[in-house]
Amino acid sequence: MKLRQEQINYLFSYCSEQGIIHYDVQIEMVDHFTEWIELNWEKQPDANFMNMIEQAKKAIPDNELKDIITQKEKFLKKELTGHYHQEILSFFTVPKIALSVLLVAIFYAIPWDPEKDITQHFSIFILITNFYTLYLVLWRGKNIIVKNKDEKMFPLLQYEKLIWLGKVVFISHSCFFLIFYSSFFFDFKTTNQYLIYTIKTMLPFMIISIVSWYYVQVKINKKIRELYPTAFANN
Amino acid sequence: MNKSSLYKGCLEPILMQLLQKHGRMYGYEMTQKVKEITKGELHITEGALYPLLHRLEAEGLLEVETENIGNRLRKYYSLTKNGKKQTTVAIEEMKNFMTTLQIILHPKTI
Numbered sequence: 001m002k003l004r005q006e007q008i009n010y011l012f013s014y015c016s017e018q019g020i021i022h023y024d025v026q027i028e029m030v031d032h033f034t035e036w037i038e039l040n041w042e043k044q045p046d047a048n049f050m051n052m053i054e055q056a057k058k059a060i061p062d063n064e065l066k067d068i069i070t071q072k073e074k075f076l077k078k079e080l081t082g083h084y085h086q087e088i089l090s091f092f093t094v095p096k097i098a099l100s101v102l103l104v105a106i107f108y109a110i111p112w113d114p115e116k117d118i119t120q121h122f123s124i125f126i127l128i129t130n131f132y133t134l135y136l137v138l139w140r141g142k143n144i145i146v147k148n149k150d151e152k153m154f155p156l157l158q159y160e161k162l163i164w165l166g167k168v169v170f171i172s173h174s175c176f177f178l179i180f181y182s183s184f185f186f187d188f189k190t191t192n193q194y195l196i197y198t199i200k201t202m203l204p205f206m207i208i209s210i211v212s213w214y215y216v217q218v219k220i221n222k223k224i225r226e227l228y229p230t231a232f233a234n235n
Numbered sequence: 236m237n238k239s240s241l242y243k244g245c246l247e248p249i250l251m252q253l254l255q256k257h258g259r260m261y262g263y264e265m266t267q268k269v270k271e272i273t274k275g276e277l278h279i280t281e282g283a284l285y286p287l288l289h290r291l292e293a294e295g296l297l298e299v300e301t302e303n304i305g306n307r308l309r310k311y312y313s314l315t316k317n318g319k320k321q322t323t324v325a326i327e328e329m330k331n332f333m334t335t336l337q338i339i340l341h342p343k344t345i
Contacts, residue, residue: 003306004306005306008306008307027301027307027308027309027310028262028285028310030307031261031262031263031304031307031308031309031310032262032263032281034307035263035264036263060281063282064280064281064282065281065282067282067286068281068282068285068286068289071285071286071289071290072285072286072289075286075289075290075292075293076289076293078293078294079289079292079293082293082294082295086295227299227300227301228301228308229301229303229308230303230308
């Protein structure tokens with residue numbers, strides 16, 4: 001006997017009551033319960049939905065449900081790191097590796113003018129990076145990061161971990177730029193060779209890390225949307 | 236010792252073998268298939284199945300796709316390229332383990 005939509009909604013509420021509040025875990029459990037009830041209900045057609053629920057609860061006890069969510073949370077960080085590695089590897093294609101090496105070489109070749117502010121030496125690169133990042137996020141990524149944030153209807157465990165990781169990376173990138181652009185407010189000139197070479201080495205890596213991070217963010221956001229289409233509005 | 240405890244360590248190769256044979260499967264289907272193959276001898280509990288599937292997914296051995304099946308979504312699991320390689324290794328390890336058990340249980344027959 002096939003369950004009706006309101007009966008399936010009841011199962012979603014039951015999962016929430018048992019502490020499974022995230023949609024990405026709920027859908028799997030609700031599908032499991034539904035399948036269990038549908039198959040067992042056929043064997044006892046005289047039973048009603050609530051009888052079947054009671055039987056299902058006995059067959060799949062609360063403590064097992066709690067175990068599932070605890071374990072899922074534990075593995076999710078690992079899973080997300082795995083996705084990140086996978087996507088970052090797909091970002092570094094041969095032309096992009098060549099471009100990154102070229103970028104490092106160009107930064108080393110830039111003549112250092114002690115009279116010029118640090119920011120002025122690299123401002124064009126930072127500007128290109130910002131434009132390219134905007135192109136990646138808004139044009140190629142179809143603004144998926146903001147869309148997912150605005151259109152998400154249910155809590156998603158995977159998404160929450162991604163947002164948390166995103167905040168950490170965003171803050172670290174922002175801190176870097178804040179230091180770098182501080183020369184707008186303070187005179188930031190140097191002749192210290194050690195500092196010059198540190199900046200020349202750090203900056204290309206920071207640029208590559210920012211671009212690759214946004215590339216990965218777009219990819220993972222698209223993947224989450226693809227996996228859980230019903231968790232978002234306008235689908 | 237009950238049967239479940241005996242089977243516990245073998246669950247991973249069992250599931251991987253199932254997925255290798257059937258391509259993609261969802262959680263409940265796996266429990267039913269195992270029950271059917273073993274003629275009810277092995278019952279996989281939800282508390283053992285899902286954490287294992289989630290771990291294998293996190294390790295990159297399984298991949299997930301969701302499908303709308305009318306009034307709900309269903310999560311299907313299938314082996315990744317790495318998962319297929321790992322299945323062969325896991326099955327081989329299980330065979331070795333079974334041989335070792337045979338040696339212990341029937342020392343003279345081996």
